[in-house]
Amino acid sequence: MIGTKGAQTSARLVESMLELIQARGYSGTGLNTVVEHARAPKGSLYFHFPEGKEALGEKAVELAAERFRALVVESALEPGSPGDVVRRVIGVLDGMLADSDFELGCPVSVVTLEMGAQSERLRDACANAFGSWIDPLAEYLAAQGHPAAAARTLATAVVSTVEGAMILSRAQRSTEPLRCAADVIAALLDRPLTGERLA
Template identity: 70%
Template sequence: MLELMQRNGYSGTGLNTVVEHAGAPKGSLYFHYPQGKEALGERAVALAASRFGSLLTAPEAEAPSVVVGRVIGALAEMLAESDFHLGCPVSVVTLEMGGRSERLREACAEAFESWIVPVTELLVARGRPRPAARALATAVVSMVEGAVIVSRAQRSTEPLRNAAEALAALLDDRSAGATA
């Protein structure tokens, strides 16, 4: 479901397509997800959060800009390899279903939070006060998500590269920790 949502969106991914893509009997879908498509979408969002979140784990000595640059590099590679058909399933589900399904909105909010928290901790470890670190981490996640969307629209990784450069300047500004 995750890849299908990345490619077709939540609304454009029917359960029959999921079953066909998985090569599984339809009954197994309802056995594992008796609450239907919403439960499957919720699980796909959690899986995406975990996969992208694993890119945020860093050795203590690694600069925040290096960590974020690695994430952006992986996203740019995913976009280019898929000919700009795959995007972030969390943003896709948020945009499509955030106003219609509280369950999916909450799953997306948790996914974004799971990315904001490690970036916050990375910035705190580098000397930024926690409130300023959290605000910057939220901006980082927001900028990366926006850059993915713009990259897909333009069929170019340039927006992601530009985001990486802008974020490197923000994240490595040590004076921000002293004044914030």
């Protein structure tokens, strides 16, 4: 029971860190605020994360990566074209932004921009997160008939485009950039496969 309670406290701390990074950024998130937000006992943070804020931030990035990867995988399992898959994923992101009044962005891009040059640990966590989104999308596109190299190129371009659209949408307080990204990506992915493929 103690182990279970401890695991629950650790999970709440990670969840709170993730939510606060989305709303305030990594640098704007203090550890005391995380503990209060998680309603965790004082001292629990360093008990579960003795290496401090970077360790907690790393786990938050991993949690965000896991959730978005699951979204990509689940969307790919539903019927429809590759463009439909991407539209479903972007639709979820569109809803998240609108529902939060454009306060919640992608925590992985936030941590990358803030800490990528300062913390190798967090930069690696973010690189792994992006990779965990590109990989299943590349596998899906390869299964749709694209050569492996071309599938990975397309998947990388899709993730890059969506991340950029998320940033623009937050800045403009409009989901139009995301909708534009969805239209362009869907048109690209749904065009018939021909001999002229990406190398």
